Amino acid sequence: MSLLRRLPHYRFLRKTSFKSFHSNSTPGSLFPYCQSFNSVCLCYTKRMLPPSDLKRWLCYQATVDQRTQGLCVKEQRLVDRLYSGLIQGHRACLAEAITLVESTQSRKKEIAQVLIQKVLSYHREQEKLNKGKPLAFRVGLSGPPGAGKSTFIECFGKMLTERGHKVSVLAVDPSSSTSGGSLLGDKTRMTELSRDMNAYIRPSPTRGTLGGVTRTTNEAILLCEGGGYDIILVETVGVGQSEFAVADMVDMFVLLLPPAGGDELQGIKRGIIEMADLVAVTKADGDLVVPARRIQAEYVSAMKLLRKRSKVWRPKVMRISAKTGEGISDMWDKMMEFHDLMLTSGELITKRRKQQKVWMWNLIQENMLDHFRSHLAVRDKIPLLEEKVLSGVLAPGLAADLLLKAFKDGL
Numbered sequence: 179m180s181l182l183r184r185l186p187h188y189r190f191l192r193k194t195s196f197k198s199f200h201s202n203s204t205p206g207s208l209f210p211y212c213q214s215f216n217s218v219c220l221c222y223t224k225r226m227l228p229p230s231d232l233k234r235w236l237c238y239q240a241t242v243d244q245r246t247q248g249l250c251v252k253e254q255r256l257v258d259r260l261y262s263g264l265i266q267g268h269r270a271c272l273a274e275a276i277t278l279v280e281s282t283q284s285r286k287k288e289i290a291q292v293l294i295q296k297v298l299s300y301h302r303e304q305e306k307l308n309k310g311k312p313l314a315f316r317v318g319l320s321g322p323p324g325a326g327k328s329t330f331i332e333c334f335g336k337m338l339t340e341r342g343h344k345v346s347v348l349a350v351d352p353s354s355s356t357s358g359g360s361l362l363g364d365k366t367r368m369t370e371l372s373r374d375m376n377a378y379i380r381p382s383p384t385r386g387t388l389g390g391v392t393r394t395t396n397e398a399i400l401l402c403e404g405g406g407y408d409i410i411l412v413e414t415v416g417v418g419q420s421e422f423a424v425a426d427m428v429d430m431f432v433l434l435l436p437p438a439g440g441d442e443l444q445g446i447k448r449g450i451i452e453m454a455d456l457v458a459v460t461k462a463d464g465d466l467v468v469p470a471r472r473i474q475a476e477y478v479s480a481m482k483l484l485r486k487r488s489k490v491w492r493p494k495v496m497r498i499s500a501k502t503g504e505g506i507s508d509m510w511d512k513m514m515e516f517h518d519l520m521l522t523s524g525e526l527i528t529k530r531r532k533q534q535k536v537w538m539w540n541l542i543q544e545n546m547l548d549h550f551r552s553h554l555a556v557r558d559k560i561p562l563l564e565e566k567v568l569s570g571v572l573a574p575g576l577a578a579d580l581l582l583k584a585f586k587d588g589l
């Protein structure tokens with residue numbers, strides 16, 4: 179209780195009586211964070227909130243308040259402006275908000291977190307109004323270079339906006355951090371969709387690690403949803419690690435494959451195929467119909483051997499052509515079928531909850547590594563030890579032990 183007394187809302191809650199609190203309380207895990215203060219009070223007065231959760235919520239709220247109070251007037255104004263612009267659907271505010279979360283400056287990162295927290299609370303409230311159903315459908319799209327991803331997104335996106343959806347396309351492209359250029363997210367690849375007022379295409383950041391890019395993509399998804407986009411397409415090139423990260427951010431993972439021979443598909447990792455909820459063989463038109471049929475048949479039999487990941491859904495393999503539009507509408511029907519089955523079975527909500535945890539641990543991992551590399555006790559030792567490992571004088575394990583010990587001693 180002493181902790182509760184120190185918290186800002188304690189006195190108010192006290193007024194509403196703490197007496198009959200222990201009886202009839204629901205399990206703590208059912209009570210989601212990020213509720214508004216009013217809804218917490220309501221839960222509390224209806225005896226739906228166990229004391230442990232109330233305490234956790236108050237601690238959490240105090241941290242958020244502290245963070246918000248830590249902003250200067252100018253920063254607070256920026257957060258308020260971006261937040262209100264965002265939820266009113268202003269694209270410029272959405273773009274500015276994503277730029278803020280992409281920033282590598284530590285102060286801007288802090289401001290971005292306050293904004294994210296506000297959007298998250300808004301999001302939860304909206305979901306509650308939507309009877310607990312997610313507001314947007316998050317789809318990951320992956321495929322090797324030249325598979326026809328951008329042509330597909332252009333055609334698919336236009337079909338969706340014509341049907342009244344608001345579509346946002348985000349790109350995860352860590353390859354750009356090493357090559358210096360961006361493979362994905364280039365607006366010129368989807369000229370018509372980028373002119374559509376109900377579509378928002380976000381070019382990929384051109385620097386940063388995979389961890390950094392995935393962190394900002396997760397936050398960008400949230401911001402787009404706050405901005406009213408109900409379909410979020412996250413595009414990635416299926417040749418690296420990024421698609422594994424994307425699979426941890428989306429509701430459905432779609433793999434686009436060109437009707438090419440085995441050699442050309444060598445670069446596709448088996449793990450990626452295992453993650454796919456839907457495989458679409460692209461360019462199934464003209465002379466390519468026959469090879470597309472063959473690839474489809476090969477994947478249908480290969481996917482039968484894969485471990486079942488869902489109780490309600492077996493991955494499907496389809497043929498599509500963005501050029502003729504064939505199969506695109508059927509593909510959307512299949513995707514909606516997946517969405518509805520996953521939602522009614524409860525698997526979608528479970529998946530999203532697990533993803534939140536993965537997201538948190540990814541952030542910790544990334545920050546810990548940054549902290550480690552820049553720590554005074556190890557910073558100067560790293561180049562020397564790296565050189566010794568490279569020249570074979572020192573075993574990597576020993577070098578790692580030395581650095582970790584120096585770090586621990588320096589804490």
Ligand SMILES: Nc1nc2c(ncn2[C@@H]2O[C@H](COP(=O)(O)OP(=O)(O)OP(=O)(O)O)[C@@H](O)[C@H]2O)c(=O)[nH]1
Binds near residue numbers: 324326415461
């Ligand atoms: N025949 C046919 N060609 C297509 C189709 N879709 C894409 N293409 C062609 O395939 C080539 C690659 O298409 P993109 O959409 O740029 O492929 P991508 O996967 O985005 O490629 P990257 O930007 O390299 O990742 C282009 O020359 C397209 O014209 C299709 O449905 N049918």
